[in-house]
Amino acid sequence: MTVLPRLDSAAAMKLFFRCLGALALSLASVLATPANAPRVEMDQRHKVLFNDYCISCHGPKKQKGKFRVDQLDFGITTLENAERWQKILNELNAGEMPPEEAEQPPNAMKTDFLEELSQKMVAARRSLADRHGEITLRRLNRREYGNTLRALLGVDVDVTELPGDTGTGGYDTAGSNLFMSGNQFEQYLEIGHEALDEAFEWQAAASVQQKIHVEAEDTLKVIQQKYAERLDALERATRWAKAVDDAAARPENAAIVAELRKGAKNEAFFRRQWAKIPGAPAPEDYGFKTVENNADKANGALSYATKVGSGYMRPYQEAYLKMPHLDTGAYLTIQGNEVLTNENLTLSVPYSWKPIAGDYIFRVRVAATDQAPPERRFIEFGIHPRAGRVTSTHQVTGTMDHPQIIEIPVTLTRRNADDRVLFIREKGSNDDYLQARAKFGAGHAKNGIGPDFAIWVDWMELERIPNSRSGQAPALAVLGIPQDDHAKPSIAEVRAAVERFCVQAFRGVTPPQSYLDRLAGIYQMRLKAGDKHSEALKQTLAVILASPQFLYLAEPVQDDHRRPLTGPELATRLSYFLWGAPPDAALQALAEKGELLHPDVLAAQTDRLLNDPRSRGFTRPFVHQWLGLDRLDFFEFNRELHPRFDNSTKLAARQEVFETFEYLIRSGSSFRDLLKCDYVVVNPVLADYYGLPKVTSDAFQKVALPKDSPRGGLLGMAAVLAMGGNGERTSPVERGAWILRKLVDDPPPPAPANVPQIARLAGKVLTTRERLKAHQEEAQCASCHRKIDPFGLGMENFDAVGQWRTEDTYQVKDEHGKPVKGASKTWVIDASATLHKGPSFQNYFELRDIIASRSDNFARGFSKALIEYALGRSIGFRDEALADDMIARAKKNDLSIREFIHALVASNEFHSK
Known part of the structure; x- marks a missing residue:
């Protein structure tokens, strides 16, 4: 990643904070609690517990720890009083009070008190933190920033180096989490520059075509040759070991052979010792040279025969070399011990062929052998086998008579293009070494050889798609000046180009002239420092991509009172809610004309955004955070106990949750289906894992369930169930x-x-x-x-x-x-x-029915989660009415998820600052 010069960073930092000052909102202090706010109060019946078991030590006569309970306010409405009640809760939970020597309250009384106090403290914290609908000024979160760069420049960059956005809990849209620091500003400058480098390269090479084709048998010639050499060595080593054993059987040679078996210090020592044995066969008689076989300080062939003479892997290697079609392809294998395997079949990009950042298609011609069981008819695809970055899993439906061609889209960026190695392997064959060994051992125990060879590969190829993202970089399209170093535009032309870029980046807002003057100054300063035009331009544009107008979702107010959002502000709020990205040209145009403020137009645009593939920018992060799917990555799963839950299955299980939610939105099906339904939305990996009929394509699809199936709904999903344990x-x-x-x-x-x-x-x-x-x-x-x-x-x-x-x-x-x-x-x-x-x-089925009967509770929890996510603030007591409205509207259409979203988008809360 390019690191900007300190001089530029300092100048840009000064510009950043000037702009931030001009943009900053006057954040109102927390409003006074309204008279109609719910009062959090403990039930008076609990005074009996205090009077009978606490007041003797914490009453009018004695105040141990300077703490009294007889004057305790049962209304938890202030921070001071909440702290007192929290102290009581902590002491009772720890078993410190009442002290062991004192009379103890009945267990049922103490349990009821602790249950109510725990719940009241949660309610009190929510009430005391309630900002009463105030939405805090916030910056783009990490994923929104990445999506926005993609919308502007048409490229993807790594934003994971930015700080996380959920430090204090809640959703990553919460304004209270999205603060800014000087270090972050430096990071935004660097990432913005990286995005521009990527975008300029894509644009310059938009029409370039590239293609490389690799025959699998050519890729594995070296491996197969080593297989054959290893088998030959094993055969010779076996004969050598027998000769050694014969020599050792003679009593006069026992001491010498025992010394040799300990390992030779060097070749000369070995030859001297071996020569002392009358009639001993020379290593050369068996094709060995001790220098070449003196690995691991062993004595050449003798040590080698001792180590692998048992030939545990030998049958597997022999079986491989006897497989048909090795002259036209190769087989994927399961990793074993002391064997050179090809569990990763790679397409290595030659260094004579420089891969250019762009969109590619990876193709592989592949077949499943007749002996392949259903669970092994899958391949994984990824980049760089050592890093193991598996990106997708694909079902193999081709046969040896009729192989299939699988096409896999892949994007090579400036960062990962240097990895140069794309790979395929059998699903789960290389997730975990011990698991792979166990799979190999199971196959060996079954047939004395090893796992059957399940996947045959004919060839692989990689082809670049020219002009794949034409029209997807609007911010570059509006520049109107060349970006190459042969161009020498005037300062006025650069200033005008930068202004057009700003309007695009700032979501339709034209920056002040003073801001443009400073940007033009940065460009000139870079030229004077020796930069060429393209680098000076990127340095200048990077400052724009790190400026507050770009980073912040600005909805300024003139005083402490609320106001309705303008059309452009509403468009921005809607698009970042449903896409996690800025509004497109169509939405922006409707906003600027004022038409988006019309309810029917807003509803139509809400549907359009939900129907667009970019709506995954809402469904994926929202569902992930709402259901707490991050717990799937909290621990490693025990692959020896659960071998079928490999990385591909885990990835598919997580994906099932998203795909099911998205299916409900697309189809308009009832939200209740997340509690119980007679179908699942799965791909072939999960269909096999759940024991369902074979699915014919890699895509997730709706599959009907048998009547007695425990699947259907969240409770039957592998991802949800896997989170409820420790792996x-x-x-x-x-x-x-x-x-x-x-x-x-x-x-x-x-x-x-x-x-x-x-x-x-x-x-x-x-x-x-x-x-x-x-x-x-x-x-x-x-x-x-x-x-x-x-x-x-x-x-x-x-x-x-x-x-x-x-x-x-x-x-x-x-x-x-x-x-x-x-x-x-x-x-x-x-x-x-x-x-x-x-x-x-x-049983489980009756429990599922009970939970499914509480769909109103489920709908309320979902509504509150949706409000928090969309508005970027914690839910408050005032939002209960909004949740009621959302549920009432959704009920009119069988609790359709779309109706929840439409009701929220149409609400006053969504339209107000």
Whole structure:
């Protein structure tokens, strides 16, 4: 990435803060709490607990710790009072109060008190932090910044080096998280310059064509030759080992051979020692030269025969070389031990062929062998096999008689074009070394050879698509001056070009003349410093891409009162909500004419934006954050216990959640389908994983479910289920808490940090139900677990990676992670339970029906999440009416997701600053 000179950075920084000062809004202080705000108040019945168990030490006669409860205000309406109640909650959760020697309150009384206080503290924090609808000035978040650069310049750049946008929780659109620092400004300058470098290169090479074709058998000639050499060496080593064993069998030679087996210090030592054995065969008689085989300080062929003479890999190599069609192709393999494998079949771009940034098509002609099982008829594609960046997975439907050609779109940027290696491999063959070894071992145990060869590859090729993004760089199109170094435009021409670029970058806003003067000055300064025209122009444009007019979503106000948004402001808010990107020309034109303010036009544009593929800029980040899918990456999955949940399956499982949500938007289906439905939206990888009928294309598609299927809806999705554990075992607590938070809008309070662990359970051989029951024996645990645990127990038929099961096993392990002999237990899963203050259920299917019957709760939680995401602020009590309106409108159309969005976009809150 280009680092800008310090002089330019300093000048640009000064310009940045001047502009920020001109743009800055007068942020109003938090408004006074209105009279109709809900009062957060503890129930007076809890005074009995204080009077009977606390007041003797914290009352009028004695105030231990200078703390009194007899004068405690039960209304939690101020920060000072909230801190006092928080102290009470902390002490009770920690088991510090009442002290051990004092009389203790009944467990049920303490549990009820802690449950209510925990919930009231959550409500109090929300009430005290409520900004009453005020939307804070905010910058573009990281993904919006990347999307905006793409919309302007037509290129993708890496923005992951920018700070994260959810430091204090909430959505990445929350203005409270999106602050600016001087370091970030430097980063924006560098990334903007990188984007311009990329865009200038794409534009200069727009019409260039490139193509490279590789035959698989040519790629693997060297590997196959080494296979043959290794087999020959094994054969000779076996005969050599027998000769050595024969010599060692004679008593007079035993001491010498034993010394040799320890490893020769050097070749001369080896030859001297070996020559002492009468009639011993020379290594050269077997085609060996000790110098060439003296690896790992071993004594040539003797050591080699000892190491691999057993020939564990030999049958696999022999079987490979006997496979048909090796003269016209090659087979993908599973990685094993002590074998040169081709689990990654690569297309290496030769250094004589410089890859140009652009859009390409990667093609591969491939077939599945007759012995390939369904779960192995997939290939992964990616860039740079060592880094293992798998980008997609594809089903192989071709046969050896009729191979298929798979076409995979791939973009090479200035950054990844230097990797020069594209690869394909069998799905899951190289995710984890131990898992690959286990797969190889299973195949070897089955047939004495190794895994059957499942995928045959004929050839691969890579072709650049010329003019693939013509018209997708509007900011460059409006420059109107050449960008190459042969051009010498005048300062006036550059200034005019920069002004046009600014209007495009600033979403239709023309900057002041003083700002343009400073930009022209930066361009001239760079020329004087020795830069050529193109570099001086990029340096100047990079400043624009790091300026507040570009980085901030500006909705200025003249006073502390709210005002309706203008047409252009509404267009910007709508497009960043539904695309995560700036408005396009059509939306901008309607906004400038004032037509976007008409309800029917706004509704039509909302539908247009949702129908556009760019709406993934809303669906993907919103669903990811709403459902907390980041937990999928919190831990590594145990591949030895769950070998089928490889990286491709995990990627497809995450994608299923997005694709299902997007299908509901496209089809207008009911939001209730996320709770229970008779279909799934899956690709071939997941269809195989779920045991469904074969799907014929790589695309995600709607697939009908059998009547007894546990799939259908979020509860049956592998991604959701995999988040409810630790990658090895399930966690009913995680699953139950997730259901309460996301599906029934009854989130448990945050787990207190000071609750002591139940140490007596360590090393105990208990069922999951027995472990959870122990938690509810402590009041500070029971206050939450009695609500959480039943939901989690009802999900126990799904294992840690979402596969259905009827039994579970618990194995105690020692401090080294090794199983303790005799310390295990297997049981039949009982998924029945009784919800706290709710009905009972006998199995997962009945639990799912109960949750599905609470669609109003689900809709309310979804509405509040949508409001927070769209408006970039925390939900407040005033938003309850908006949530009611959204649900009422959606109910008129069977809770269609589109209706929730239309109701929000049409609301006063969405139209107001």
